[in-house]
Amino acid sequence: MSRDAAAAWSIAAAALLACAAALADDANTIVQNGRAFHPTEITVAAGTTLNFSNQDEFLHQIYVDSPGFAYDSAEQPPGETLHITFPNAGTFPIRCHIHPKMLLTVHVK
Numbered sequence: 001m002s003r004d005a006a007a008a009w010s011i012a013a014a015a016l017l018a019c020a021a022a023l024a025d026d027a028n029t030i031v032q033n034g035r036a037f038h039p040t041e042i043t044v045a046a047g048t049t050l051n052f053s054n055q056d057e058f059l060h061q062i063y064v065d066s067p068g069f070a071y072d073s074a075e076q077p078p079g080e081t082l083h084i085t086f087p088n089a090g091t092f093p094i095r096c097h098i099h100p101k102m103l104l105t106v107h108v109k
Contacts, residue, residue, distance in 0.1 A: 037104035061097040
């Protein structure tokens with residue numbers, strides 16, 4: 001294999017790995033838009049970090065108040081992403097203090 005071909009394969013492999021990492025991150029991204037979580041339900045493994053991306057034009061404030069896991073964020077401005085790790089198995093309703101009808105159900109295995 002020529003030196004140029006080997007370099008091209010190395011670049012292609014690196015690009016493929018970067019794309020795979022981006023897709024994995026997208027699978028763990030929860031979008032806040034239209035005063036709703038998208039998706040509204042997700043199942044993840046214990047230890048998974050979910051990324052909450054505020055794509056609305058106003059503040060959100062995420063909280064979880066369940067046996068086995070509690071979390072209460074500061075106000076989350078538009079464009080900001082919060083990262084929440086779910087360490088324990090269980091089913092956790094995620095809500096917004098500011099918009100109480102928002103609901104995301106996280107099932108942690």
